[in-house]
Amino acid sequence: MRVIGLMSGTSYDAIDAAAADLDLVGDSLVLKPLGMVSEPYDGELRETLAAALPPGTTTLGEVCRLDTLIGQAFAAAAVRADRELCDGRAELVASHGQTVYHWVTGKEVHGTLQLGQPAWIAEATGLPVVADFRPRDIAAGGQGAPLVSLVDLLWLRGRPGRPVALNIGGIANLTAPDGTAFDTGPGCALIDAAARGFSGGALAYDTDGALAGRGRVHGPLLDRLLEEPYYALPAPKTTGKELFHLGHLRDALAGFGTLPAEDVVATLTMLTARTVADAVRTTGATEVVASGGGTRNPVLMGMLGELLPGVAVRISDELGLPSGAKEAYAFAVLGFLTLHGLPGTEPASTGARHPSVLGSVTPGRDELRLPPPAGRRPTRLLLG
Ligand SMILES: Nc1ncnc2c1ncn2[C@@H]1O[C@H](COP(=O)(O)OP(=O)(O)O)[C@@H](O)[C@H]1O
Ligand SMILES: [Mg+2]
Known part of the structure; x- marks a missing residue:
C-alpha cells in the first residue's frame, strides 16, 4: 500500500511529505521509501502560527483560521507527494498535523492539539486520511509522545x-x-x-x-x-x-x-x-x-x-532511512497500522495503560474500505 506521511514538527520550518510502499509480510512490515518532498510554510502563515504559539495568546477565531490554512498547506504537500513520488497512485495519507499545544502539568499530560484540518487533505487528494494520532494515547493514560518510538523499536530491533x-x-x-x-x-x-x-x-x-x-x-x-x-x-x-x-x-x-x-x-x-x-x-x-x-x-x-x-x-x-524524512515515514507507518486495526503505541514509551489503535479516519472520495484487520502487529520493520 502506498502511504504518504505528513509531518511538521515543533520547528514549524516546513511540511515534510514522505511516501512509502508498505506491506505486511509474515511478522515483518516492509517499508520501501519512495522519497520525500518538503514544502516550507509561507512566511505569513509561519508568522501567524508563531504569534499564536505559547507564550503568545490567541483567539478561537485565529485557531479556526490556522486549522484551515495549515490543513490547506498540508493538502498541497500531499498532492505534490502523490504526483511526484507515487505516480498519482497513493492510497492513504497519514497526517500528524501541526502541534500547537501540549497540555502538561508536572509529568501529567491532559491534552494535545494538532491543527491542519484533515478534511482539506481528503478533499484535495481524494484519499482517506488518518489524523489526530496523539489524543488516544493520552486518553489511555499516556503522554501522547513520543509516537515514533514504536517505529524506532521495530526498526532497530535485531x-x-x-x-x-x-x-x-x-x-x-x-x-x-x-x-x-x-x-x-x-x-x-x-x-x-x-x-x-x-x-x-x-x-x-x-x-x-x-x-x-x-x-x-x-x-x-x-x-x-x-x-x-x-x-x-x-x-x-x-x-x-x-x-x-x-x-x-x-x-x-x-x-x-x-x-x-x-x-x-x-x-x-x-x-x-x-x-x-x-x-x-x-x-x-x-x-x-x-x-x-x-x-x-x-x-x-x-x-x-x-x-x-x-x-x-x-x-x-x-x-537506509533519510534523517530528514524519518518522522514523516514513521507517521506513514502509524497510519498504515491504524487502517489495519493495529495499535500504534508502545506503552513502555508513552506510559499508557495499554497499546491503542491511533487516530481518526476521514474518508476520501470513494466509499471507505478498510483492509481486513491484520490481527497481529508486525514484530520488525524491514527497509525494502
Ligand atoms: N544546515 C543546517 N544547519 C544547522 N541546523 C539546521 C540545518 N538544517 C536544519 N537545521 C535545524 O533543524 C531544524 C528543523 O529540524 P526538523 O527535524 O525539521 O525539526 P522539527 O521536527 O521540529 O520540525 C531547524 O529548525 C534547524 O534548527
Ligand atoms: Mg521540520
Whole structure:
C-alpha cells in the first residue's frame, strides 16, 4: 500500500511529505521509501502560527483560521507527494498535523492539539486520511509522545549491542531498546530562538553551526540553563516549546550582562549536546542512530560525539532511512497500522495503560474500505 506521511514538527520550518510502499509480510512490515518532498510554510502563515504559539495568546477565531490554512498547506504537500513520488497512485495519507499545544502539568499530560484540518487533505487528494494520532494515547493514560518510538523499536530491533534512536528536531527525543522513550529537552529550539533573536529575524537557525563554531561555551550560563528541573525528571516525560522558548533563554541570561551572540549560541548548542548525552548514557547505549534537522549542525554532532566516547554516533541515512524524512515515514507507518486495526503505541514509551489503535479516519472520495484487520502487529520493520 502506498502511504504518504505528513509531518511538521515543533520547528514549524516546513511540511515534510514522505511516501512509502508498505506491506505486511509474515511478522515483518516492509517499508520501501519512495522519497520525500518538503514544502516550507509561507512566511505569513509561519508568522501567524508563531504569534499564536505559547507564550503568545490567541483567539478561537485565529485557531479556526490556522486549522484551515495549515490543513490547506498540508493538502498541497500531499498532492505534490502523490504526483511526484507515487505516480498519482497513493492510497492513504497519514497526517500528524501541526502541534500547537501540549497540555502538561508536572509529568501529567491532559491534552494535545494538532491543527491542519484533515478534511482539506481528503478533499484535495481524494484519499482517506488518518489524523489526530496523539489524543488516544493520552486518553489511555499516556503522554501522547513520543509516537515514533514504536517505529524506532521495530526498526532497530535485531541490531547488535544497544542501539538508541535519537531525533533532534525543535525538541530532542530518544528511544531505548527496552522501549523507554522520552524528550531529553531542547533539540534546536533554543539555538533557533537565539539565532533568530540575534540576527533580527534574518536567520531561522544557526546554519551549519557557523555561529556556535566561532563561539566559546560560557560555563556559568550553561550551569544555570542546566538547573531547569525538567532534565532531572525520570522518564517517561515529554516537553515542548511551551517550556523551551526565547523567554526561557532570556531568564537564564539575566545578570550576565551582554554576552557575544556566538558564545550564547555555542552554550545553547552544548546544552543540547549535554542533555542528550546525559540521557543517552542512562540507557546504556552502544550506538546512537540520529535523525532530524539537528543532525545537519556539525558543531552539535561533534560535541555529541565527544561527550559519548565509546558510543557509535551515526546518522540514520547510513542505515537506509533519510534523517530528514524519518518522522514523516514513521507517521506513514502509524497510519498504515491504524487502517489495519493495529495499535500504534508502545506503552513502555508513552506510559499508557495499554497499546491503542491511533487516530481518526476521514474518508476520501470513494466509499471507505478498510483492509481486513491484520490481527497481529508486525514484530520488525524491514527497509525494502
Ligand atoms: N544546515 C543546517 N544547519 C544547522 N541546523 C539546521 C540545518 N538544517 C536544519 N537545521 C535545524 O533543524 C531544524 C528543523 O529540524 P526538523 O527535524 O525539521 O525539526 P522539527 O521536527 O521540529 O520540525 C531547524 O529548525 C534547524 O534548527
Ligand atoms: Mg521540520
